[in-house]
Amino acid sequence: MKLYGHVTSPYVRKVRIALREKNIRFEWIQESPHDAGNHIVAMNPLGKVPVLETDDGRVLFDSTLLIEYIDTLTPERLIPEGDTERLRAQLWNTLGIGIVDATVARLLEGRRPPAEQSRSFIARQEDKIARALAWADKAERGAAYLVGEHFTIADLGLASALEYIDFRYAHDWRGTHPRLARWLAGISTRGSFAETVPPGMEKALDAPH
Ligand SMILES: N[C@@H](CCC(=O)N[C@@H](CS)C(=O)NCC(=O)O)C(=O)O
Numbered sequence: 311m312k313l314y315g316h317v318t319s320p321y322v323r324k325v326r327i328a329l330r331e332k333n334i335r336f337e338w339i340q341e342s343p344h345d346a347g348n349h350i351v352a353m354n355p356l357g358k359v360p361v362l363e364t365d366d367g368r369v370l371f372d373s374t375l376l377i378e379y380i381d382t383l384t385p386e387r388l389i390p391e392g393d394t395e396r397l398r399a400q401l402w403n404t405l406g407i408g409i410v411d412a413t414v415a416r417l418l419e420g421r422r423p424p425a426e427q428s429r430s431f432i433a434r435q436e437d438k439i440a441r442a443l444a445w446a447d448k449a450e451r452g453a454a455y456l457v458g459e460h461f462t463i464a465d466l467g468l469a470s471a472l473e474y475i476d477f478r479y480a481h482d483w484r485g486t487h488p489r490l491a492r493w494l495a496g497i498s499t500r501g502s503f504a505e506t507v508p509p510g511m512e513k514a515l516d517a518p519h
Pocket residue numbers: 318319320321343356357358359360371372373374414
């Protein structure tokens with residue numbers, strides 16, 4: 311199968327982590343929807359990455375759907391099969407998606423010409439991230455994994471979101487959320503995380519917090 315998307319996209323990274331966790335081989339076509347002449351809009355009318363082309367020629371888009379598809383390809387599931395556990399795990403993943411969405415929105419607003427930037431829009435995104443961190447720190451139960459006894463979509467979604475904060479909105483969230491920081495330190499050592507760190511992110515992760 312072929313995965314389309316650029317290396318710094320947090321949504322693309324989630325899919326790469328899922329593929330690595332499940333030891334699924336794939337060809338990675340490093341294209342951004344912002345590149346001139348890119349193939350993304352021809353495959354995804356929304357013009358976003360990640361996009362996946364399956365071995366039987368289907369084209370799928372959106373990281374959440376791609377992980378759902380990838381999860382069906384091997385028996386060990388990232389998305390728990392029981393209704394209650396799946397709902398709990400997907401709630402954590404949804405929190406992670408919201409953190410990434412807010413961090414991306416904040417980043418893009420900050421890249422507009424200074425005179426066009428909205429300070430209140432940026433503050434709203436920062437408030438969302440702060441509330442999500444507080445929610446996660448309170449709800450986290452102090453175990454290696456957020457749901458059940460294994461690594462799931464909950465861990466993938468939240469840990470990749472927290473590392474994305476370090477990459478694009480570096481601030482001392484660990485000082486105020488030590489439990490969450492401890493949990494993340496464990497997840498970050500996984501091969502799937504260590505091997506998918508985008509260039510420039512290593513420094514952010516190693517920086518003192
Ligand atoms: N909900 C989508 C979001 C994907 C997304 O926003 N990707 C960004 C890259 S980080 C993108 O392609 N942006 C281009 C655009 O919005 O025009 C997913 O989970 O895959």
